[in-house]
Amino acid sequence: MGHRQILVGRRPAAIQGLDEMFDELYEQGRHPNDPGLGRELVEQARQRRNYIPRPAEDDFAQALLREYRKYVEQRMCGCHPQAVDYGTWRGRPREHIPWFPTLAEDLCDGCGACIEFCSFGVFESTEDGKVTVLEPFNCQVGCSSCANVCPPRAITFPPRSMLDAFRPGGR
Numbered sequence: 001m002g003h004r005q006i007l008v009g010r011r012p013a014a015i016q017g018l019d020e021m022f023d024e025l026y027e028q029g030r031h032p033n034d035p036g037l038g039r040e041l042v043e044q045a046r047q048r049r050n051y052i053p054r055p056a057e058d059d060f061a062q063a064l065l066r067e068y069r070k071y072v073e074q075r076m077c078g079c080h081p082q083a084v085d086y087g088t089w090r091g092r093p094r095e096h097i098p099w100f101p102t103l104a105e106d107l108c109d110g111c112g113a114c115i116e117f118c119s120f121g122v123f124e125s126t127e128d129g130k131v132t133v134l135e136p137f138n139c140q141v142g143c144s145s146c147a148n149v150c151p152p153r154a155i156t157f158p159p160r161s162m163l164d165a166f167r168p169g170g171r
């Protein structure tokens with residue numbers, strides 16, 4: 001089952017089995033405007049072993065509907081979107097390693113230094129003149145260099161010790 005990364009609000013989330021779920025809905029003729037589809041998408045995502053916290057349900061429903069709308073538009077144009085393969089890290093799917101930058105929105109001034117610095121396309125500018133983490137799983141596990149080029153220190157990473165659990169012999 002493939003993963004696909006989506007933005008929930010401003011935060012990235014990896015959803016397992018999203019393309020399979022969308023394929024099924026599309027084959028059933030479901031339209032993004034169908035009443036209650038957002039909630040249904042949340043439930044279906046849960047059935048595919050995705051963790052969606054109850055307080056964030058509305059945000060996830062909105063994000064999943066937005067993704068399904070894009071998916072339907074692409075299918076109608078004759079394209080068939082595929083899940084992205086982010087590769088592996090020490091034998092584990094990259095999406096299983098929660099290593100990527102987190103931006104403090106209140107500190108970011110949109111200078112763009114991180115976008116210029118990172119050659120892996122992790123960041124993207126937003127319409128409101130700030131920056132968001134668009135492709136968290138493109139971030140190289142263990143790298144935290146962009147935090148040093150951010151003048152207001154808006155970029156943070158998990159503690160490096162967290163990676164020990166994902167090394168051979170870890171949990």
Ligand code: SF4
Nearest residue numbers: 108109111112114150
């Ligand atoms: S370098 Fe820092 S302040 Fe500048 S856009 Fe990136 S996150 Fe925002």
Ligand code: SF4
Nearest residue numbers: 118139140143144146
């Ligand atoms: S840590 Fe490295 S790879 Fe990850 S976003 Fe920053 S510069 Fe890019």
